[in-house]
Amino acid sequence: MTTNMKVEEKRLQKTKISGASMLIEALKAEKVEVIFGYPGGAVLPIYDKLYDSGVFHVLTRHEQGAIHAAEGYARIAGKPGVVIATSGPGATNIVTGLTDAMIDSIPLVVFTGQVASHVIGSDAFQEADVVGITMPITKHNYQVRDINELPKIIKEAFHIATTGRPGPVLIDIPKDITVCEAEFDYEQEVKLPGYQPTIRPNHLQIRKLVEAVSQAKKPVILAGAGVLHANAADELKQYAEQQHIPVIHTLLGLGGFPADHPLFLGMAGMHGTYTANMALYECDLLINIGARFDDRVTGNLKYFAPKATVAHIDIDPAEIGKNVPTQIPVVGDAKEALKELIHQEGRPGDTAAWHEQLKKWKQEYPLVYKNDTSTIKPQKLIELLYELTGGEAIVTTDVGQHQMWAAQYYKFTKPHRWVTSGGLGTMGFGLPAAIGAQLAEPKATVVSIVGDAGFQMTLQELSVIHELNLPIKVVIVNNQSLGMVRQWQELFYEKRYSHSLIPNQPDFIKLAEAYNIKGFRAKNEEEAVRVLKEAFSTNEPVLLDFHVTADENVYPMVAPGKGLHEMVGVKL
């Protein structure tokens, strides 16, 4: 036998496996611990292989639940969340989650079933153009057209989702591809000439930044989720301390810098602290690290950091200069850039007067609310939660007023404890995200703070919480209304509460019982303290229904169209 023939024989001997089996093997090779999904016709071959694969699959009760759970998992585990949904309605049910993950840069690998190749384009049963629909809401997407390409595509998907600026990648797999067979080669190298994220920052720009810092009299750092994605919390602290620069967080960045640190000024933006927003208005050097200058952070761009030289460190070059003209662009990974900056040991500028000013603002304009123990003030509720959990809990939220209060009053001192839907503001996110977060860290205390309205968008996932006995504490901040909408109507629409009041909410305690979950209700502060203690003393899931002051507003506030320096509700 010639060697050539031997090689050929070996190739043929290599066993062929089905597309469905390839998927399972790939998940194992990627060390995926958990996947979230929902079966249906087009993915039945995959589910059949899952049956005895040993891969841990969580059956959520809605595909939206699956993808938000995967997002929560990704945020806490620092690994990609994996989702499976069937074709047609299964796939369209994950559209919101994909958009959410896209705008908040969350790494996901999502598999959708598709009708068989030969009927694609015929409007077959449960056919939807998922690749077309999800093109603008994924970092990249694929439809598998040849079984031989499947391993390469899955490998690329994991690579793309988790490198550079993370994001969701979707793979649409026609049913016939899952049943036909080919060799499985997962050892190949990923070759993507059109995708080469810049990790190491340009030295010249770093030097420029070091120089700018030494000249600055009023420098400030605005740190976003990029710091968390890069695992650069330690470096951020080290750099801020070395250069004595105060730090402000975006909503998504919370926890990247310890909230109890003297250099911390709080959150920026629409419901940010007075000190943070005024610092952004007055600063002469603004160093943005991994934030994208969202309009909820900047307010009216005309008045945003009007006196500042702007430096922006971001792994996505398209974010630099997109919203705010930037003089010092630094393309690269936040950790690498911060390490380089620390290494440079630049001379800090003369900032004594600036720190004096910041201290005054902090003392004079802290976050305030008027407490009233005869009811439950939502701000007080968050403070109670903070005290009870020692600031150590993983907190997930839904979207609305409660989300802002959680961001303001839960003082995150550690990274990767905060899971919220920032860019998209997706109601229904909080509860399923908590499931993912708890699975990522089974031992952690997980609190899901939700509104009475948003909770009802994905509450069916209580089933999963019970089924897996996840000790999540679901905290409903019940103001019998779409609170944030009500607040805007009060302030900007002459108190015309159009479709924002829900005085007849269901009995959430009975609802919890129906799902075999313990439920407690509290209507004043004393009751709140009592039920919280009870809830946190058990290692079971608990649902807590807190009837809070219904007409409380979130302050301070930068009204839409206003500059950050035009906050209202700063003082009582």
Add this chain to the structure above:
Amino acid sequence: MKRIITMTVNNRPGVLNRITGLFTKRHYNIESITVGHTETEGVSRMTFVINVEDERTAEQITKQLNKQIDVLKVTDITDQAIVARELALIKVAVNPNLRNEVYTLIEPFRASIVDVSRESLVVQVTGESDKVEALIDLLRPYGIKEIARTGTTAFTRGSQKSAASNKTAFII
């Protein structure tokens, strides 16, 4: 302002959709697109002519395009020495009496007649868009029945040294 952007992309299903979708999403106006194979198998070249408000928007566009995994290289070649060409077919209502007049008219444009019938003829012209437009303007008085334009395709010249003088605006 008008910008010419060229790029090479993987020739995969849906790539054009990705690019045009991106333009729609971000509210960029496309004036023309051309797509075709390149010297490398599996790689296509696209040329976009776009109308943008300022340099910053133009920069955003190239950056956003660059983020697409299937986009290999994006260049805004507007300010470089380039060869830019477009082809247009123009059906003009011309009776036999005026044919000779039209022949003379189109000659300096190196345009040609590619179809003739009793009431009309079809003129084919290639060149930069300005030239194509100039010819269309000249033919308009005769009565234009139909126009088909390919849109501009372009790349940079071999030599970029004296870019400004190289770039003759109007080469007939």
